[in-house]
Amino acid sequence: MRNTVIDVTGLRCRYGDFEAVRGVDFEVVQGELFALLGTNGAGKTTTMEALEGLRAPSAGTVRVLGGDPVRDRAALRRRTGIMLQDSGFPADLTPAELVAMWGAVSGRRAGEDVLERLDLAHRRDVRVKQLSGGERRRLDLALAVLGRPELLFLDEPTTGLDPESRRRTWDVVRGLLADGTTVVLTTHYLEEAETLAHRLAIMHEGVVAVSGTVEEVLAAHPARIAFDLPGDLDVDVLPMLAGDVLHRPSGRVEVRTPELQDDLAALLAWATSTGLRLGRIRAHHASLEDVFHAARTTAGASA
């Protein structure tokens, strides 16, 4: 059984009269990557700030590495790396200077060449203002992982990065996970969450709409089959299926099904036996994108 690193119960956060986080519960265990997803304004950053000790909750409790993130912030900071959305480094300093400075401030000195690890060694003496956007983001990550923290908060770490830089960042994060670091990630890239996360929560308007392991969340959502039905045929002619059938005016048929393999096999066997050719057949399991959109609709409908 792995140790609980973060325990959030009934978390609420207010900005004046507006309640941005409205009763959130989750747990993060040692060595996992927990992704916090949601639309703009869902409350992810506010929740992260409460975990980082930058914001006191208006109600509920937050425990991080056994401590209170606000009260024990100084002690927790040595054990925690934080990559904010916008770091705002002094533009006249160099990566080498920032690493030295940040090591002293955070109490987490580098035991290795962190710039090397983030492919920034050749840029160590260049001023920050001369770095590209992607290099600056990698520098943000380098400073967050300095001294190998036990717990790492990554707030949209790959926003604005090209696909290659994004993959390189994923490799660094995977390396940290393999070493036992616990990671909390917010991202708008669902592929990033699907690739890296062990568990996730999708927030919508201040509440958690969906949570679980990536496999659980995807399995709870129907798969889809789509095809064009030839001529003037109606969906009445289709064989019995486990899923719900929708016939679009364009003639395209969509089946949302919990039994992808059975329904697909039944449709193909039926088409073959009747001599019909189904056009543009697509069949796929639910993606995180499907779950994300459904979470918004469901949470919006019940709000």
Ligand SMILES: Nc1ncnc2c1ncn2[C@@H]1O[C@H](COP(=O)(O)OP(=O)(O)OP(=O)(O)O)[C@@H](O)[C@H]1O
């Ligand atoms: N300082 C503030 N004062 C008042 N309202 C705020 C403040 N910061 C955030 N909010 C509001 O709280 C809500 C949640 O904001 P938050 O930044 O936590 O969302 P988010 O999920 O991180 O969004 P994004 O994906 O855009 O970063 C939003 O409606 C936002 O407008």
